[in-house]
Amino acid sequence: MSIQTLINAAKDYLPDLDVDRLHRAFSFAEMAHSGQIRKDGETPYIQHPLSAAYFLTKLRVDEDTLIACLLHDVPEDTEYTLDDLEERFGENVRFLVEGITKLSKVHYRNDMEARQIESLKKLFIHSAQDPRTILIKLADRLHNMSTLDAIPKPEKRARIARETLEIYVPIANLLGIWELKSQLEDYCFKALHPKDYEHIERLINESDFNKVEYIEKSSEAIKKILDTKGIPYHNIEGRQKTHFSIFQKMLRGKSFTQINDFVGLRIIVDNVDSCYQALGAIHQHFTPKIGRFKDYIAVPKNNGYQSIHTTVFGPSGRLTEIQIRSYDMHLENEYGVAAHYFYRQEPESEKMQERMRKKYSWVDQILEMQREADDNEGFLKGLKFDFFKDRIFVFTPKGDVVDLPMDASAIDFAFHIHTDIGRKAVKAELNGQSVPLGTPLKNGDVLYIQTSEESPGPQVDWLDRVHTNLARNKIREYLREKDRDNLTKDAKRLLDSKLKMFGHAGIKSLTPTEVGAIQEYFSSEDLEKIYLEIASGNIDP
Numbered sequence: 001m002s003i004q005t006l007i008n009a010a011k012d013y014l015p016d017l018d019v020d021r022l023h024r025a026f027s028f029a030e031m032a033h034s035g036q037i038r039k040d041g042e043t044p045y046i047q048h049p050l051s052a053a054y055f056l057t058k059l060r061v062d063e064d065t066l067i068a069c070l071l072h073d074v075p076e077d078t079e080y081t082l083d084d085l086e087e088r089f090g091e092n093v094r095f096l097v098e099g100i101t102k103l104s105k106v107h108y109r110n111d112m113e114a115r116q117i118e119s120l121k122k123l124f125i126h127s128a129q130d131p132r133t134i135l136i137k138l139a140d141r142l143h144n145m146s147t148l149d150a151i152p153k154p155e156k157r158a159r160i161a162r163e164t165l166e167i168y169v170p171i172a173n174l175l176g177i178w179e180l181k182s183q184l185e186d187y188c189f190k191a192l193h194p195k196d197y198e199h200i201e202r203l204i205n206e207s208d209f210n211k212v213e214y215i216e217k218s219s220e221a222i223k224k225i226l227d228t229k230g231i232p233y234h235n236i237e238g239r240q241k242t243h244f245s246i247f248q249k250m251l252r253g254k255s256f257t258q259i260n261d262f263v264g265l266r267i268i269v270d271n272v273d274s275c276y277q278a279l280g281a282i283h284q285h286f287t288p289k290i291g292r293f294k295d296y297i298a299v300p301k302n303n304g305y306q307s308i309h310t311t312v313f314g315p316s317g318r319l320t321e322i323q324i325r326s327y328d329m330h331l332e333n334e335y336g337v338a339a340h341y342f343y344r345q346e347p348e349s350e351k352m353q354e355r356m357r358k359k360y361s362w363v364d365q366i367l368e369m370q371r372e373a374d375d376n377e378g379f380l381k382g383l384k385f386d387f388f389k390d391r392i393f394v395f396t397p398k399g400d401v402v403d404l405p406m407d408a409s410a411i412d413f414a415f416h417i418h419t420d421i422g423r424k425a426v427k428a429e430l431n432g433q434s435v436p437l438g439t440p441l442k443n444g445d446v447l448y449i450q451t452s453e454e455s456p457g458p459q460v461d462w463l464d465r466v467h468t469n470l471a472r473n474k475i476r477e478y479l480r481e482k483d484r485d486n487l488t489k490d491a492k493r494l495l496d497s498k499l500k501m502f503g504h505a506g507i508k509s510l511t512p513t514e515v516g517a518i519q520e521y522f523s524s525e526d527l528e529k530i531y532l533e534i535a536s537g538n539i540d541p
Ligand code: MN
Pocket: 048, 072, 073, 140
């Protein structure tokens, strides 16, 4: 791909694009990465940021986002710094690239627990600060997934695919960027289940139904109809099912032929009026199938989705699903939050854009869009309850992330990693410096907790230094246990001396019969309880 391809795609929706600035960003990135090649051993590195930026033009991102995307790997992988970028391309670009650099601090591991994965996702949203950062990161991942085959080790490919599936796919879903989500999913499917993927690939190749040809034929037919009626349209696209979605449908018991024979077309027109005109024209030419007509323009879905759906007996009588929508609806349906953020840069929608931005902060937007979606439910709950409270994200030296409320201390952190780490904690090393365990933490801190078997254990005053319920409960639990231990010891000492006063050999010499008699006398099997009763003065030793 060449920079010109990117510029052409961007100019299409950004008439005021500073072409020269984009050229400079490209040349700078190319120079900074010069000599670096991609994993396939031949592609120059610059192709990676360039392809990612090209994808972003589909989401109609602004100029700074495209430039930041071209430069996104510069601070990490070359000798140039964020300062160098700011000097050349301004504060805004620096801010975006810095966001990307922060995101790359987070490391995913195969054996992560669900809780840690949740934290990672939250960290993502949280540290991005600006939705554009996430979009760049997603485009970056999409391109890396499209070139995943170049990585020779299958375990490594699988790890990257799992990370994509567990972190990036849900985020793309959350932001409502369906196209990106399904592409990522398909790459993951290929990497994680290569045999199933190949099987479906084979079925598609062997199938005698030439879908591509049919889509072309029926698109032509529809174009002719619209032209004859003088209905302007933006685009007519055929919809191909991804391997993954075919696979899922087959798992649910559908046959390949049933799925593959099904053709979808999408007609994108300029405005709402044209939607209904196009619908009328199509129903005049092709008989609609009863019961398959849905008007989601007049009655949008709960998540805001708008489109007309109809299934007709298309050319050669084949059932064809047709979706009709305006361009604005299309952007919003397919690109979710991105569409809102980069609303069409036209004078009449300028006001609309302003209104959108005022109406929703982008987080509200996410919540709004996701409210109706049923997957990611746990994630959403987590977001709802935690997101608006201030959270901080603290790293272990290995790069695991723990998310904590603001003002949380090293003690909170220790208990969040593991109860044992909290109980045996003796020292904290914060960003390489030794600090007291009660030290409050800041976002982005790297913390190491040193433990010891000889640790005196949690102290009562720790309760004043923690800010999470988890740590507080664990400390209380420990203190209660310790209390019991001490009380039992006291009771045993008292009983021992009393026994000796009466000429008995002492507590250690109690025979099973004697213990049995004691238990029977107090109607309790639990000797421990009897000791506690002695310690608290309810039973006279
Ligand atoms: Mn990259």
